[in-house]
Amino acid sequence: AQSVTQLDSQVPVFEEAPVELRCNYSSSVSVYLFWYVQYPNQGLQLLLKYLSGSTLVKGINGFEAEFNKSQTSFHLRKPSVHISDTAEYFCAVSRAASGGSYIPTFGRGTSLIVHP
């Protein structure tokens, strides 16, 4: 079975400070990795994804994440946050299922709260 662990349920930070949201996963098979963002009262949208290649991936709004296979982690970072980054962030992992398709599993989410 696969699990996705987001180590912090809530991360408060001041505007213009750096932030890291942590994500670890357990899987014995090949995976694809994603971060999604959910702004208040909205649906989820993709921030960034790792499918293959460079382990450092860049996404929208200045976010980036690094895939670490040995530590099974995919932490999300931003060097300087804005008030508008206040949102819920979800890490997701897709694992290979029967027939070759990939099924996404989500972590419980991290609430990023940016204070002025």
Added chain:
Amino acid sequence: DADVTQTPRNRITKTGKRIMLECSQTKGHDRMYWYRQDPGLGLRLIYYSFDVKDINKGEISDGYSVSRQAQAKFSLSLESAIPNQTALYFCATSAYTGELFFGEGSRLTVL
């Protein structure tokens, strides 16, 4: 127009009623999903479908059923709604890698 459309967006109903949430997509994807979101629990998979003739249970399928009427349509039913099914429900589609495209969500309240 949105790529993934869910109806209704909000619904209040009573215990024991039958409820259907509908989802349609214009992404052209074969794969469609229904997720449930509860505070502090993230998104949990209810059902997924890889094509019209393929329906699979997710981790929390009890109390729910689905119908894949066409490649573009995937509906979720609650045959007899109960209060602990009060939640935000998301339909999503995906390409092969599992990158998801979400609808705006359907907020269901069961009294």
